[in-house]
Amino acid sequence: MTTFKELNISEPIMKALEKMGFEEATPIQAETIPLAQQGNDVIGQAQTGTGKTAAFGIPMIDKIDKNQKKIQGLVVAPTRELAIQVAEELNRLARFRGIRAMPVYGGQHMERQIRALKDGPQIVVATPGRLLDHMRRKTIRTAGIQTAVLDEADEMLNMGFIDDIKEILKNIPEQRQTLLFSATMPKEIRDIATNLMDSPKEVKVKAKEMTVENIDQYFIEVPEKYKFDTLTNHLDINAPALAIVFSRTKKRVDEIAEGLQIRGFRAEGIHGDLTQGKRMSVLNKFKNGRVEVLVATDVAARGLDISGVTHVYNFDIPQDPESYVHRIGRTGRAGKAGEAISFITPREMGHLKIIEQVTKSKMKRIMPPTNKEAQRGKQQAAVDKLLRTIDKKDLTDYQETASDLLQDHDSITVISAALKMLTKERKNTPVRISSVQPISVKKPQGGKGKNYRNNNKKFYGKRGQGKRGGHGGYNRKGNYQKRRNHKNNKHNS
Ligand SMILES: Nc1ncnc2c1ncn2[C@@H]1O[C@H](COP(=O)(O)OP(=O)(O)OP(=O)(O)O)[C@@H](O)[C@H]1O
Numbered sequence: 422m423t424t425f426k427e428l429n430i431s432e433p434i435m436k437a438l439e440k441m442g443f444e445e446a447t448p449i450q451a452e453t454i455p456l457a458q459q460g461n462d463v464i465g466q467a468q469t470g471t472g473k474t475a476a477f478g479i480p481m482i483d484k485i486d487k488n489q490k491k492i493q494g495l496v497v498a499p500t501r502e503l504a505i506q507v508a509e510e511l512n513r514l515a516r517f518r519g520i521r522a523m524p525v526y527g528g529q530h531m532e533r534q535i536r537a538l539k540d541g542p543q544i545v546v547a548t549p550g551r552l553l554d555h556m557r558r559k560t561i562r563t564a565g566i567q568t569a570v571l572d573e574a575d576e577m578l579n580m581g582f583i584d585d586i587k588e589i590l591k592n593i594p595e596q597r598q599t600l601l602f603s604a605t606m607p608k609e610i611r612d613i614a615t616n617l618m619d620s621p622k623e624v625k626v627k628a629k630e631m632t633v634e635n636i637d638q639y640f641i642e643v644p645e646k647y648k649f650d651t652l653t654n655h656l657d658i659n660a661p662a663l664a665i666v667f668s669r670t671k672k673r674v675d676e677i678a679e680g681l682q683i684r685g686f687r688a689e690g691i692h693g694d695l696t697q698g699k700r701m702s703v704l705n706k707f708k709n710g711r712v713e714v715l716v717a718t719d720v721a722a723r724g725l726d727i728s729g730v731t732h733v734y735n736f737d738i739p740q741d742p743e744s745y746v747h748r749i750g751r752t753g754r755a756g757k758a759g760e761a762i763s764f765i766t767p768r769e770m771g772h773l774k775i776i777e778q779v780t781k782s783k784m785k786r787i788m789p790p791t792n793k794e795a796q797r798g799k800q801q802a803a804v805d806k807l808l809r810t811i812d813k814k815d816l817t818d819y820q821e822t823a824s825d826l827l828q829d830h831d832s833i834t835v836i837s838a839a840l841k842m843l844t845k846e847r848k849n850t851p852v853r854i855s856s857v858q859p860i861s862v863k864k865p866q867g868g869k870g871k872n873y874r875n876n877n878k879k880f881y882g883k884r885g886q887g888k889r890g891g892h893g894g895y896n897r898k899g900n901y902q903k904r905r906n907h908k909n910n911k912h913n914s
């Protein structure tokens with residue numbers, strides 16, 4: 422264990438850390454902060470939710486001259502929401518240093534952004550497209566930048582962003598320090614990264630698995646057309662405080678969110694086609710609990726740190742194992758527990774094996790919940806509500822009426838009625854989600870697609886032949902029924 426005191430961090434940041442309640446440095450912080458302080462370029466890889474933001478933020482902030490009102494630190498992040506969040510974390514760390522980090526992202530009013538930039542923030546946290554726009558207009562000047570950070574580095578150096586990133590880095594003084602952080606770093610991307618840096622030191626926090634061990638990982642083998650009912654049943658049983666449901670397409674995200682609303686869940690969708698205002702309002706509602714289920718594309722997969730997310734569902738399994746790691750990493754952050762449940766169609770069983778192989782982790786098979794279990798789950802929520810009311814002990818005003826009631830009815834009937842009233846009745850309106858092709862081959866990434874297939878013949882060869890049939894099946898109404906005597910394998914935690 423390393424304390425921040427041992428890390429030679431300036432007093433104002435130490436004070437901020439104390440205020441943030443950080444007691445010990447996480448392993449990635451303990452290992453990369455000294456290297457960055459010595460001026461090295463650093464590639465830092467550590468699991469999701471282990472404090473990579475502060476790992477690059479602390480040394481970057483410490484280097485900044487607060488008297489110079491020009492941009493000295495630049496962080497590039499793949500999504501707007503992440504840019505905002507990282508800027509917030511940096512501002513918390515920098516609050517006693519008198520310097521400021523400003524988020525700069527697309528979808529925001531350009532003129533207003535330019536005005537705010539004139540106020541002289543020393544750090545800018547930006548998405549690539551908007552950043553380039555500002556660089557070309559010379560509304561962001563790069564000459565003073567000493568530290569450049571790529572958060573979610575592998576994503577930033579992936580096909581979609583690589584040209585932008587190269588152009589951005591070309592415009593930043595060569596003697597800069599470059600820091601790259603992510604929970605995943607496929608080898609071919611690491612090679613690209615190394616070329617953009619100056620003999621970087623690589624830190625990979627040793628972990629058996631790429632995923633965090635305090636996330637319990639499950640999968641349910643379920644045909645496409647039963648996924649939605651499986652999801653609602655599961656939500657009823659687990660009653661997650663906050664859950665994120667990932668789907669593959671924007672259309673499906675909209676359909677799932679709408680379907681969940683029809684069934685009585687407070688759900689909203691988030692994806693790249695929404696206006697920036699809508700994206701922000703959905704995310705804010707989720708953060709303060711007014712939305713309980715966030716349905717999302719991979720736009721919400723990376724970096725977002727929302728406390729209270731207890732469950733992540735992969736309604737559709739992602740193409741890339743890396744994406745799986747980031748998605749499930751939205752729960753189980755900063756040492757908290759979480760659950761990840763992936764829905765796998767029978768034809769995708771081979772892909773599941775590949776994800777397990779790359780992430781070096783195992784998903785435990787669970788059975789789809791039955792309608793009966795879901796019903797019990799909802800009733801349990803009502804019971805919990807009742808018990809909480811009993812605990813509050815402010816029932817005196819009700820006791821006379823209650824005892825009158827018990828003169829005429831037996832207690833079981835009265836309690837059953839109360840529970841019925843407290844139980845969320847769901848309209849079981851049928852919901853149809855438009856279909857997608859099952860995933861069968863890893864998307865080519867840096868020319869790796871074919872190799873993946875060849876390297877994993879063992880799994881792909883057996884595609885569609887995952888263990889099946891031994892547990893139970895769906896009746897004509899689409900309700901999953903357990904085979905009699907089959908050992909109950911549910912997890913109601
Ligand atoms: N040393 C620390 N002690 C306690 N909490 C910390 C510490 N460092 C960071 N945190 C908190 O842990 C949470 C996760 O941190 P952060 O978002 O930086 O993780 P990350 O490694 O970047 O994850 P991801 O790979 O998902 O981007 C944040 O809420 C952060 O404030």
Ligand SMILES: [Mg+2]
Pocket residue numbers: 473474572724
């Ligand atoms: Mg992060």
